[in-house]
Amino acid sequence: MLEFNATLLVQIVNFIILLIFLRLVAYKPIAGLLKARQELIANNIATSEEQRKQAEELHEQYLAEMRKAREEAQAIIAQATKVSEGQAQEIIAAAREEANRVKDGALKEIEREKEKAVRELKDQVAVLSVMVAGKIIGKTMTADIQHDMVEQFIREAGDLPC
Amino acid sequence: MLEHTEHALNFWGFQPAGSWHWGMIGNIPIDVNPKTLIVTWLTMILVALFAVVATRNLSLKKPNGIQTIFEMYYDFVVGLVKEQISDPVKATAFMSIPLTFFIFILFSNLLGLIPTLTSPTADLNTTVAFALSTFFIFEFLGIYYQKGKFFKHFLQPFIPFLPINIMEDLSKPITLSFRLYGNIFAGEMLLIVILSMMPPVINFCGGFILSVVWLAYSIFVGGIQAFIFTILSTVYVAQKVSDSGH
Numbered sequence: 170m171l172e173f174n175a176t177l178l179v180q181i182v183n184f185i186i187l188l189i190f191l192r193l194v195a196y197k198p199i200a201g202l203l204k205a206r207q208e209l210i211a212n213n214i215a216t217s218e219e220q221r222k223q224a225e226e227l228h229e230q231y232l233a234e235m236r237k238a239r240e241e242a243q244a245i246i247a248q249a250t251k252v253s254e255g256q257a258q259e260i261i262a263a264a265r266e267e268a269n270r271v272k273d274g275a276l277k278e279i280e281r282e283k284e285k286a287v288r289e290l291k292d293q294v295a296v297l298s299v300m301v302a303g304k305i306i307g308k309t310m311t312a313d314i315q316h317d318m319v320e321q322f323i324r325e326a327g328d329l330p331c
Numbered sequence: 332m333l334e335h336t337e338h339a340l341n342f343w344g345f346q347p348a349g350s351w352h353w354g355m356i357g358n359i360p361i362d363v364n365p366k367t368l369i370v371t372w373l374t375m376i377l378v379a380l381f382a383v384v385a386t387r388n389l390s391l392k393k394p395n396g397i398q399t400i401f402e403m404y405y406d407f408v409v410g411l412v413k414e415q416i417s418d419p420v421k422a423t424a425f426m427s428i429p430l431t432f433f434i435f436i437l438f439s440n441l442l443g444l445i446p447t448l449t450s451p452t453a454d455l456n457t458t459v460a461f462a463l464s465t466f467f468i469f470e471f472l473g474i475y476y477q478k479g480k481f482f483k484h485f486l487q488p489f490i491p492f493l494p495i496n497i498m499e500d501l502s503k504p505i506t507l508s509f510r511l512y513g514n515i516f517a518g519e520m521l522l523i524v525i526l527s528m529m530p531p532v533i534n535f536c537g538g539f540i541l542s543v544v545w546l547a548y549s550i551f552v553g554g555i556q557a558f559i560f561t562i563l564s565t566v567y568v569a570q571k572v573s574d575s576g577h
Contacts, residue, residue, distance in 0.1 A: 173456055174362040175353065180371065180451070180460035187375050187435055192427045195382035199405050202389050209391065 294326045335527065367454040374438045374451060381434075408433055411562055415569035421476065425568055428468060432461065433561040436511070440553030443519050444546060452556075453516040455508065462504035462511075465564040470500070473571030481571070503567050507560060514556045518549040 301318060353361040385401035394402060408430050409422075416422040436452060443450025451457040473481045485496045525542045 173459070174360075174364070176363045176367055176454065176456035177460045177463075179363055179368060180457045181464055183368075183371055183375060184431070184435065184461060184464055187378060188427060188431045190379055191382050191431050191434075194379070195386045195401070196405070196427050196430060198386050198389055199402060202391060203402065203405070206391055 290326060294322065298322055364454055364456065366449055367451050367457060370442055370448050371439070371451040371457065373448075374435065374442055377442070378434055378438050381438075404434065405430065408561065412565050415562075415565045416572060418572075421472075421572050425468075425472065425565075425572075428568075429561045429565050432465075432564060433557050436461070436560055437554060437557040440515050440557060441550065443515060444522070444549055444553070449519060450515045450553075452511055453519050455512045458508035458512040459504070461560070462508035465507060465567065466500075466504040469503075469564070469568045469571045472568055476572045503563075507563060511556050511560050514552055518545075518552055521545060522549065 298319070301322060302315075305314065305318060353363060381397075382401070385397045388395070389398065409426060412422050412426055412429055413419070416425065439451045439457070442448050443453055477484075485493055487496070522542060522545055525545055529541070
């Protein structure tokens with residue numbers, strides 16, 4: 170097959186036919202597809218990059234908000250503690266004052282009752298003395314007896330709980 | 332002996348002998364080699380089928396197997412071309428030629444390994460046709476991109492170098508065509524020679540192993556030669572279209 174003939178020209182034509190056919194059917198769609206895929210991947214990378222950035226921003230924002238919230242909560246707690254301590258002091262002071270007032274009242278009442286009791290006792294002692302005197306007068310009354318009796322009465326009266 | 336083996340291998344009775352006569356232009360007879368042409372058309376049909384099947388349902392996100400193979404092939408050749416031709420516009424314009432050369436020559440080389448069929452590339456007419464196409468392409472692209480500067484490079488570095496530069500250009504298609512033809516023709520011929528050398532042991536004692544090894548080597552050579560033809564034509568074109576010249 171070393172001799173040349175028209176096969177050579179036919180082969181050139183064959184090659185050109187195949188070239189045109191493949192260019193139309195295969196190369197153009199494949200080139201378009203590869204380009205589209207490249208763009209898709211580039212877009213995906215850009216999108217994910219952007220989303221990552223957004224996520225980081227959100228994260229930072231949340232962290233800042235959380236920090237702020239914690240500070241606020243601590244401030245509120247501190248304020249509440251202060252207020253409650255003040256209230257407790259007030260309540261204690263009020264209670265102490267009230268207790269003092271009640272105690273003073275009670276002491277005054279006791280004093281008054283005591284005076285009243287003493288006064289009533291004295292009255293009764295007088296009445297009793299008169300009654301005893303009457304009874305003794307009914308019997309023989311000597312100076313000594315009278316004296317003893319009065320003495321005894323007064324002692325008894327002094328022993329009364331008042 | 333060789334004819335006998337070839338005849339024995341002719342399993343499908345496909346052996347159009349002689350040449351087809353397609354009439355005359357003036358006094359020149361239009362004769363063609365039918366065996367070469369029929370296998371060439373078969374190759375073209377197979378390549379076209381492969382390309383059509385691979386690009387029928389193109390999927391952007393989930394390419395199927397054959398599409399992936401075609402994409403890999405496309406990427407591979409495009410990478411080769413872009414390595415040689417730095418200008419992306421020129422590279423894209425030239426791209427489909429090496430793409431077609433590679434797949435066409437690869438399929439041709441491999442088809443020839445099927446008994447009965449001969450590679451179109453085992454016919455010098457085919458390889459010279461391809462090499463001449465390359466020659467015209469690089470001369471044309473050189474003139475197209477370099478305009479007047481293109482002819483000046485024949486006189487580089489001195490005017491007496493003109494014949495050497497012309498011979499250099501002319502030798503390119505010759506080496507391209509004879510390298511491809513020689514490799515493929517020798518591969519097919521040796522396959523037949525090996526088979527004819529050992530007819531008594533071919534069916535037992537593992538006598539076929541040598542031929543199988545040679546077949547595997549021929550497949551390798553077929554791929555390598557397709558690659559070499561493609562890369563060399565790309566390099567020749569790159570030399571002509573680049574502004575720096577040589």
